Amino acid sequence: MIKRVVIVPDGVGDWPVKELANKTPLEVASKPNLDDLSKHSILGTLKTCPDGMYPGSDVCGLSLMGYDPKIGYTGRAPLEAANMGIVLAPGELAFRCNLVSEEKGVLTDYSADHISTEEAQALISELEKRLGSNLISFHTGKMYRHIMCYKRAGDLDVQTDQPHDFQGAPYEPHWPKGKGAEVLVGLTQKSRKLLAEHPINLKRAKEGKKPANMIWLWGGGQAPKLENFEKKYGLRGGVISAVDLLNGLGRYVGWEIINVPGATGYFDTDYAAKGRYAVEALKRLDLVFVHIEATDEAGHTGNVQEKVRAIENIDRHIVGPIVEHLKKERAWRLFVAPDHYTPIVKRTHVAEPVPFIFAGSDLPFCCSERPYTEADAKATGIALDRGYELMLRLVKGWKHYG
Ligand SMILES: [Zn+2]
Structure with a gap:
């Protein structure tokens, strides 16, 4: 059996x-x-x-997993919900429900000062008690990231804005728009009244922390329509990631979710543990998908040094051990590709074709003779227009596809 690996430096x-x-x-x-x-x-x-889609880790990640986001993608909240163990009924919508801070109509913090899960639990329970119904339910996730489910998808056809994009600005221009938007706006306004006087927020005020005094609902969708990976490709896969979205996608396609102790999704993640767990997993699975978030975080925070260091850590602790292991196998294939660009100067995602390496024991032609950089990848003139194509080639072999 050919062993296959995907490495994604986000x-x-x-x-x-x-x-x-x-x-x-x-x-x-x-x-x-x-x-x-x-x-x-x-x-x-x-x-x-x-074209026309937002280059999030969910949309782009789906491409790397071998699925066409135009067909399968339904929104980010259903993926996070899946990773929290929430099974959506047919026709049920899941929305991301951030706990945020507002002051006089301005969104002052999209994360309510990175509120603790423990405090958030009390606030979300309060919302469930007061606003929950046979139509609406609130579910506690981690820190500021929660889920609101709405049972009748037909009522709503809304566009929503992500709160981290307008922090520091008035939020009313960003209210949800479209059919049924008033339902979401109404819940948000009610949450403001309910949360403002909550003991948790009074305590936070005393401690000099920003209050979690409103929710923000966004990223809604129904369960994605994704064929099981093993059925589609005949391979048993697993995913290593510290990010809910990717683990959620993994759950939907039937991959094993491989939890790695010390994987944080941040600069301090245990790179070596990820490398070790990937090699271990390869012994029982046909394909392992290893995702590392630190490079993306460095891009968002505009931290050049951390981005360089994250690349070096990925190279030494993840790419090195995995390639060394693969070379002991008779037949193997691997690709390395980020999901998207997160340029330091932009501090956000950019939809631009990404540089990839496709390696293996059965390459039809060889070799690029070039290092792994953006410019070198462009210079080869090899450009694949369909994101899911790289996984197809990983499964079938470069030359057997197309
Ligand atoms: Zn990002």
Whole structure:
């Protein structure tokens, strides 16, 4: 059996940065394993985000998993709900329900000062008690990230804005719009009244913390329509990620969710543990999908040094051990590709074809002779327009596809 691996350094794609003498983090980082792999493999670019869609880790991640987001994607909240163990009934919608801070009509914090899960639990329970019904239910997730479910999808056809995009600005221009939007606006306004005087918020005020005095509902959708991966591709897969969205996608396609102690989704994540668990998982699964969030976080915070360091850690602790293990197998294939760009200068996602490496024991042609950088990937002229195509090639072999 051919062993297959996908390595996803989230948001690693970048643009030239001043502090790096107009080079990108990929160009500056010391990454001997990635560069060696790249030089002896196929290098190119992959369009992970279909036109007209937002380049989130869910949409782009779905492409990397071998699914067309235009068909399967229904919103991010259903994926997070899945990862919280919420099974949506047919026709039921899930919305992300942030606990936020507001002051005089301005959204002052999309995360309510990164409220603790324990405090959030009390507030969400209060909302469920007072606003819950046979139509509406509230579910506690982690910290500021919760879920509201609404049973009659036919009532609502709304566009919503993500609160981290308008922090510091008045929120009324960002109210949900479209059919049934008043339902969501009404719940939000009621939440403000209910939460303002809650003992948890009075206590937070005393401690000098921002109150969690409103909810913000967004990213709604029904359960995604995704065929089981093993049925579709005949392979048993597993995912390693600290991010709810990707684990949620993994659950929907029937992958094993491999929990790695010490995987945080941040700069302090235990890279070596991820590498070890991936190698272990390969012994029992046909395919392992390893996702690392730290590179994306560095992009969002505009931290050049952390982005370079994250790339170096991924190279040493994840790419290195996995490739070493694969080379002991008779037949193997691997691709490395981020889901999207998170340029340091933009501090947010950009929909631009991403650089990929496609390696394996049965490459039809070889080799790029180039290191793994954005410019080198473009220079090869190999450009795949359908994001899910790379997984198809991973499954069937580069030359057997298309
Ligand atoms: Zn991101």
